[in-house]
Every structure is written in structure tokens, then in C-alpha cells.
Amino acid sequence: MAEGEPSDAELLRRHVAGDLEAFGMLFSRHKDRLWAVALRTVCDPEDAADALQEAMISAFRRAADFRGDSAVTTWLHRIVVNASLDRLRRRQTRSVSWSGDPDALDALAAQAARGGASATGPPPSGVAAHAPGAASLDSAEAVETRLDVDAALRTLPPEQRAALVLVDMFGYSVADAAEILGVSPGTVKSRCARGRSRLLPYLSHLRTNSPGGGNRSGAASVSSEQEGGV
């Protein structure tokens, strides 16, 4: 948000007061982040767009119910995550085995790689494959990594995936994620821990390729074995 621009809370207040453009500004300000959460939660671009649209209309209509006891962004994210999870539940009633459309998401990821764009802001330092200008150099590897991450995320149960996406992927604190998901911080921690352990077999091979990662191998999946221990 640039200096001098109204805060999120101010925009929401204006919207409730009848300003016809305030909500559009709020949406424009946060659309990419909200989209990213929806997309990572439902793992399908078309469904993510539907979920985001439903969520924004819901937020538009229910803005007066916002009590201000959390950040506006937290409130928006909560609505988006709920809409995304609702969409997944509705879909599960139609198809038990659905796990996202890999082709659609993969193509979207590949397209974004060609454009070098990201909805999640600048990548952490040292992640050269995702840095602007490095996209073309390492695009094949970056796309491959992204596709592996996408596929791995699709293996998680939706609630587990939502927690992990918020905390690990988008950097929300456990407390914020708990508020967004409407569960206790302990539940968020538990879902994240289980999610990480479930992803480990799918992603451990990427660590040796990722800049900054070591070459320590093995121990990708430490199962209960009779060899030393607790």
C-alpha cells in the first residue's frame, strides 16, 4: 500500500458506508494473494476462480458484519479459504477420487514460469531459480520443481493442505492461520506437522537441487526401525 492510500480498514468502512468503489480497490489490492491461497487450496484454476468469486461476493455483502477484531486481510483470507474448502467438499460429494486437474494447474504454472511472475511476492533470497531474470535460465528446472510441489500438495487432505499452504507457503503465523481456518493454533501445528511428514517422500529429492540446500541424503522417510533410538 502506497503512502497516502487508505488502509484496508478504511476502505471496508467506506464500502459499508456506501462508497461504490471502495470494495473494488480492496479486491485489487489483495487479489493476487487471495487467488494464490484459493488456487493452492483447491488445486484447480477454474474452481479457484469460482471460489474466489464466491468469496468476494460474500465479503461484499457481509462487510458490515466485520467487527474489526482481526485484520481485514485475515478476514478476507478466512472467507476465501472457507469458500475453497466448501467447494472441495461439494466436489467430493460428486467424485470421491477427485484430486484436482493436474493439467490445468501444471499449464498455469508453466505459463507463469514463462512470464516470470509470481503471486506470492518476491521469493526468499538465495532461491535463484525463482528470481526475476533467472526464469529463462532455470525455467525447466523451476517448472519441474513447481510441478512436483503441486502434485505433492494434491496428495494432502484439504484441511491439512490449507494449513500448510498458509503457514509454510505464504508465511502466515500459526496464530493468523488458526484465525483464518477457525481452529486452534495447536490444530494448525498438528496439521502442518502431518502435512510436512506426508510431503517428505514426494519432495525430498528436490532438496538436493534447490539452491541453499545441502546434499544430505537418506532419511527421507524415517520409519520405525530397530536401530538405536529412543
Added chain:
Amino acid sequence: MSGQRHPDTETLASLRAGLVGGLRGRRLAAHVARCGRCAAAGDELAAVSSLLAATPTPPLPDNFELRITAALAAEVTARALAASSSEGTATGLAALSQDGADPGISGEHARARVPAERPKAASSRRRGPALRFRPAMAFVPLVVCLLAGFGYLLSTIGGQSSNSSQALSTPSAGAVPAAGEQMGPNLPGTFLVAASGMNYLRGTLGTQVRLEMSAQYSSSSGRQSMASSGGVTTSPSAFAGGATRSIPSGFAAPTSALTGCVLRVTGGVRPSLVDKATYQGQPVYVIAVPTRAWVVGRGCSASNPAIVTSVALTAAR
């Protein structure tokens, strides 16, 4: 140590997350501290988090943003209508009649069509308490302009619009499909903004607009082959490959402010032309439906249409 077990990865992940406390937690931590294998597994778990953090997500594609913006614009219109209902509609209709700015649909017709169809996303929601009625005095001018078009808007919004409503959205003589029709659903707020570079002039405005509408129609027809197979926005696979191609070069998606502006100016009718251009050398947007064109300032919005001038479009002379 022999005969004892390594903790599994879920237990290690729980330990790292601070979920294992007490004596068991201390024993586990002590084990990990002296066990290279478990320490390595802990590092791998940390690497999972790092990998997720480093994996970017594609930004919201233009065609989806356009769709959502259009849905929100419809909500703005509905809100204005709700506000006007609490104030009474007679004044608005009378003013509309006097203004003569009706782009081809009467207020009665508009209201008659309201219940027929609703936006896709809105249709799954119940109206009522969630949509609050507020003091509407500040919105009366907007309501007056939007009232006639709103029912019409609802009748045409949504990808499943009937042929009849589609026909109404591009009424009669010289109807030219909007470039936005390539974007999929026939939403009144779903249109693209051209940048023709044309300098429209006072004496020839109508002719120039008709020519530009025809030029865009020819251009968009030529592009139909690219966009038509499977529908650009209706299938995920088409979307995936088409997020950028769905907006042809020379066009751009409108901002939410411009969408609100256009819906207000046209009374909720989908525009045949929205052109970022100049008028008498001044930067403007030119907005047109088949029967009328408006020149508005670049700062045009739903609350401030900033109309410079308008002209009726008659059949080509």
C-alpha cells in the same frame, strides 16, 4: 540404545512443531540430538517448509480477474438498486425519462426481467438480510442511471444467458459484438478496452465511433478461430493455455473503476466499444453501445462518470 526405535517422520515433525512435550518430548529431543539419522530427517522436514516457501504461485489470470470484477460490478449495481428501492423508484424513472439517455431498454422492461436470471455466483446465494439497505441519498444520481439497466443486466449476466437476452444485450441496428465476447460469459461488465489511438473529433464523433466498432468487429472476427475452440474460459485446459491469449494484443482488461463507469454510463448494457483514445486532443475513453456513444474523462467511475459528450448512433449514412 539397541532394541529401541527411531521416531517416525510424523513424530519428528510434531516434535519440531512443539507438539510433543513433557518427558516424552525431552527424550525425543535428546535422541535427535545424538542421532545423525533423525537429525537428517529433521533437516529434510525443514527443507519441505523452505521448498514450499520458495514455490511461487501464478498471479490471478486476466480473464478470471475480469470475470470477478464484472461480478462485483453487478453487486455494486444491485446495491444501488436496493438503495433506490428504499427511496422509491418513481423519481428515478421520471428523471430517466426526461434525460432521454435510455440506451434501448425501458425501465419497465428492465424490472420485468429482474427475476429471470441472475449472475452465476449470485444465484447460489440468498438475497435478503445480507444485503443491507442504507440511506440512499448519496446514490440517487447513480441509481437513476442504473435502474433501467439493472434488470437487463441481471437478465444478461452469467455464462448461461439465453439467446434472447444475448440479443437484447447487443440490440438491433448495426449491432457489433464487443471485443469482450471473446472472454467467455456474456456479462455486461465483461469487456475489453481497446487502445485505437484515434483522435475523435466533435463533428465526426458518430462516424468515427461506427468505423472503430466495425474495425474491431472485423478484427475480433479474425481472432475467433484462435479463441473459439472449446471456449476460452469454460474449460480448465483451455484456460490454462489461454490465460494470456484470451486478451488479444491491443486490448486490456478494464479496471474496476472503469467497469463501474461503463456500467453506469450504458445503464448496465454491455458496451460494443470501449476505446482508450483522445477527443479533441484530450485523453478520454469512448464508450459505445449500438445506439449511442459517450466520451468520458479518464477518471470516469461509477460515482463520477465524467461525461464529456455523447452522441446518438444512427444507421450508417
